[in-house]
Amino acid sequence: MASVISARAAQIDKNKFRVRTAVQAVTLSFALGLGAGVVTLPSPAVAQAYSFSSVRIEGNRRVDASTILSYAGIARGQTVSGGELNDAYQRVLNSGLFERVEIVPQGSTLLIRVVEYPTINRISIEGNRRIKDEDLAAALQSQPRRVFSPSVAEADAQTLSEAYVTQGRVAARVSPKVIRRSDNRVDLVFEVFEGGVAEVERIGFSGNGKYTDRRLRRVLETKQAGLLRAVISKDTFIEDRVEFDKQLLRDFYSSRGYVDFRITGVNAELAQERDGYFLTFNVEEGQQFRVGNVSVSSDLAEVDTALFQRRVKMRSGKVYSPVLVENEIARLEKLAIQEGLNFVRVEPRISRNDRDLSLDVDLVLTRGERVFIERIDIEGNTTTLDRVVRRQFDVVEGDPFNPRAVREAAERIRALGFFATADVQAREGSSPQQVIVDVDVEEQPTGSLSFGGSYSTTDGIGAAVTFSERNFLGRGQFFSFGVNTASSSRSYSLRFAEPALLGRDLSLSFDLNYSETDNLNATFDTAKGLFQPALTFPLSEATSLQLRYSARYSDIRNVDPTDTDIGGIIKAEAAEGERFDSSVGYTLNFDTARFGLDDKTRYLLEFGQDFAGLGGDSTYVRTNVRAVAQTKVFSEEVTLRASLDAGALSYSGGESRVTDRFLVGPNQLRGFDYGGIGPREMGPDVDDPLGGEYFAVARFEAEFPIGLPDEYGISGGLFYDVGSVWGLSDATKAKVGAGNSIVSEEFDARHVVGFSIFWDSAIGPLRLNFSEPLKKRDFDDERRFNLTVSTQF
Template identity: 65%
Template sequence: MSSTTNARPRLAALNAMTKRASLAIFALTATTALVSVPQSVVAQTFVFNNVQIEGTQRIEPSTILSYAGIARGEPVSAGQLNDAFQNIQNSGLFESVEIVPQGNTLLIRVVEYPTINRIAIEGNRRIDDEDLAPLLQSQSRRVYSPSTAEADANEIAEAYLQQGRIAARVQPRVIRRSDNRIDLVFEVFEGGVAEVERIGFVGNQQYSDRRLRRVVETKQAGLLRAIIQSDTFIEDRIQFDQQLLEDFYASRGYVDFRITGVNAELARERDGYFVTFNVEEGQQFRFGQVSVTSDLPEVDIPAFQSATTVRTGNIYAPQLVDRDIERLERRAVEEGLDFVRVEPRVIRNDRDLTLDVEFVLTRGPRIFVERIDIEGNTTTLDRVVRRQFETVEGDPFNPREIRNAAERIRALGYFADAQVEAREGSSPQQVIVDVDVEEQPTGSISIGGSFSSSTGFGLNLSFAEQNFLGRGQQLSLSATTTADTERYSFDFVEPALLGRDLAFGLGLSYARTEQDNSDYNTEVARFSPSLAFPISENGRLRLSYTLESTDLTVPDASDVGGIVRAEAAQGQVIKSSLGYRFSYDTRRTGLDPNAGVLLEFGQEFGGVGGDVSFVETRARAVAQRLAFSEEVTLRATLEAGALNYLDGDSSRVTDRFFLGSSLMRGFEPGGIGPREVGPGVDDALGGDYFAVARFEAEFPLGLPDEYGVSGGVFYDVGTLWGVENKDNATGSVLYDDASIRQVAGVSLFWDTPLGPLRFNFSEALQKEKEDREQNFELTISTDF
């Protein structure tokens, strides 16, 4: 009965009471109170004594009841029934759910999701199934989930997005099979690559757009866009480019440089991006006063001050500060001062645009390295990674050294990624260094062929491995054969002999020529082990031994002069020599990012056994500088050599120097220097001495950067002289007087996927009549 029906008799009774009451106010109050009582509403409820479940195949009814949460015999509201429906539906086990109350029986009908029979990916040509499969959460013999399949489709699309294919679409399709099974197929539409059509900069005053484009990894789409992948728009690469720009400006003293924004605008056709970096360069700062201070009584301030390398007036660069911190911390270890840390304090002087740097030596926390854990190196041995650390277990922990070790590990080139992190060890005073690496291929095999009208067909085979057997060793094998030549070589380098910075090298080679560019035959076999090690921060010394067998023969019908015939009459000659080579390279420390100097000097002493005694000396000096806002590269090279035979021995044509294009451009190999000339005779003899100076400049041509084309000019001047066996000549020996040759030319540089090519066009400014010019040459462009 409703509450309204019950109120009526009570209201009548109260009215009777008011007639008998003596005070009318009591009746009025009581009547008002009763009229004000709200009427309550009771929601519909159900009581189920039985629950019936239909449609289950793999899933137990008790599982469905646990999701529903409905107990038999207890009142259940409509809201609770709706909650039960949502719980069953959200379990992800059923394609459809229906709840139907039937008296005291609750009917639950379900349709289970099918089981995945197989998973296939179709339409993918750019990315293999093996690379996409690990991205999928859906698996065979598991229950199909539409939400999981959609997430998998998004993961595949993201993989294509990382390759610059923003138009890629992935659609999951279901193919019904018997026994409630399905085949799940991901249909892929790859779309085209979204290339970077243009890279621009706004706000740059000191460096041009062209110079800054050389800094970033992302490149503009060019003529070889089908091959070059760096012109693909990848968001992560743009973020890396921002860091490269910041490092570039910081290393040149622009400490206030910042990137205010990066705009990547998609073209209307959705096939290309226009990327713009908005920058603020700020002012260039230089080093002001550089000092070393400490409150530790055992620190010898003058000794530490002398260890610094930065000087007042140098352009400020954070890496130079870091390098001096390393030097000071290394000096502290040498002095037996453990746990000494160097804190740089930089004081800014805006008036004269200088930064004073004070290196403060303080006592750091007493923390030790408990252990170094290395993971991910399935091929590379642990010791190859471990030797990149100057710290070992038990040493004081130095965060800076750990960061430097991480950079050395990445610089090996063995790993696609290397992460080095430190975490607390078994106690707060100990740390564990975790090294996680991802290996990548380090070997290559090449097979090639050649054809020449003079030598016929040739075959080239080569194998190179930079991480041989995971030991960090370098191994290379090569073989080249034609109808008239054979060349074989074997080279091996162990970069850390006995676990130290001591490189052991071993070279074996054999070469045979039959009238190759000459009228005589040669056969040369060489064995040469070596040791190389650092002797200073920029200096390195190489010690070597060479055992060489040389055989020079002249065919009877050959038109060869008397000098070469006399030298061939000596037969096989064995040379045994010891040598050294010292190199000083400022690029090791990079004190000036715009300039570098390389100095080399070496000698070889023959007579340690063998048939001949000699001293061979070579020297080279190279200086390079970037000028005109780093748009132009200026380079100067001086190189010379001397070959002195002792004890009455003399050099042969196989021993003497020849000025090829690597030493002096504009002439053929053997095209300049002493020659024996006579009737039917024209022999290039080489020389015991040479001296060459090369000057060149490289600069942009104003062409679009995406072409990868730049220009250059060069000027070479040099000479070659010195032949001892002139008494054996049957003709005239020309140009043994150190006569000068001069060459000028222009170069065209082209960056291609095959490597940086260089086209040289030259003209001899000064030459001799019998010299052999080479006005055009194609080479691989190299830096010093």
């Protein structure tokens, strides 16, 4: 009997050795310094069945024994094989709760010995300078006082690396390290190597023939690195930005009639030093198509297609653009609503004519689904009032649902500039015939407080403080206040504007300005004030009308009647003292940019008049005219611009003064100082610019690249200006001082040529003008150089 027991014990010892070989875990090591499990599979020749009457678990402190048993999946008295023991081992190890696991059969007892993963004591990030700790920590899944997981830590390291990649630092590396502490705790440290910015060294194009590389680079959001790379943030390589650039290229070509345009690929080659990329966009331009026949059709009996046809503005022969079609669809759908035709949709059907490279457009009016707007939900606007967002919609609850109208409202919400993001989506409402429009926005700062300083030879040292708020009190109103002081001048301005008076497309504004001059280089000082409320509203798609009231104050000060350096006209006008003028006026504005059909060509026409005499000290009519035309030629590389500014002042009660008449400055007629041309009172010691009751200035200019990389934002220009200031009333001329005379009172055109440097700088678009008058008078005040803020009309 004893020999049998001895033999049986020996057999058990052999089996125990085999199972231990099959399932016992050897020393584990993982990437973070804690280990990774390795299991030696048993040989098929030593298959053995086991049955355990008890299970003993050792090493667990936080994890309950029943939890471990549930992962192992071995019940008491269950017969299991070596392979099933190995599966149990894998299940316990893969639970992610243990650093090491051992499963050891000991007779009728199964021993499960575990080493738990430590608890994270604290998490720190080291080596980061470009991104703050709190911004990086917010992206981590690992948290203090939670169980440490190697896989989660590795994922966190990858997440932090990707945060740097989005900034163009593709060489950035993040390495997680652990520092063991007592009581089975560890400190988790992410060591960051930020690396340098991988800049875009060069952007090239392959397959483009209609537009040059330079022109296409201006379309892209990504820019090439250059000398100004320290201040240009868009020269870093970011994959998402490249995808956006591809869409920009498609839109650029599509809007110019290249309907077959394709991007066949983008090659991004990383430099050997991993500090720069070479981007090449491979494109196929195709042919440019123009608009063929444009027609309107419908199978709806209540639709008068002739009425809709008359409203179509797209004409045959024009370069085709999807924007043209979208605008026509929006126009016709609005007309359908005006005609009481609800649920009418306009579907464009495009027919291609390859022979003459034209696209026929048939605008088909069809019956859409009968779906109504149940409600409009607005979320995320913590400052902006709901009504500011809601008034961007042309529809309200209960109106027929029009997806196009909702998309247009979304664009208007984004165009407000009040929100960092604005997402507008439609979802099914309480029934299939109703939809709920969800507007989810994220507020962004809309106010600014700026401080500035200046110095000039005429005004001396100055300081400026300006506060502005584009979303005043969350009501969508504009408010600004500014103070500009110098040793020889002071000005104060306040402006308030309500863009949607009474919830309508009606703008109400108030302007209050006051300025004083104390110029030692002039023979007199002035004080001017203006209070001007105005209403502006649209008359058509491209035309608006402004109605205004103006209360003006003016005074000519510090004129010594005995001073021989001051002419008789200025002395007489100063002797009149303060003057108050009251007027009403209007400005009619036509601007093709409002409907944006062609971004290459733009026309602007303005005509305004002010009628004074409603109280006040004088009666007059002041007329101003402005006309501007702009187009782009030579593959849109060169911008041609022509403008005309003119004005007339006609008094029927009282007389004009130097504070009322037109004084042209260098921003209107380059090459001459403010008041540098026009009527003057001249004498032995007198040289007083008087201004004129009429002026006209025509400007012609071309703007073009000068060979510098586009990312510098520097281009050149040539200009030719011609203009004149003239006209004084007989009563004014009669005030001329003894021994003095009036010169340049008649129309006498001055001619100027010059070149400009345009610089899109970090402080704003600047323009440097270098002028050379071709025709002038000896007494004119010239200004050969002028630095201004470049503005677009």
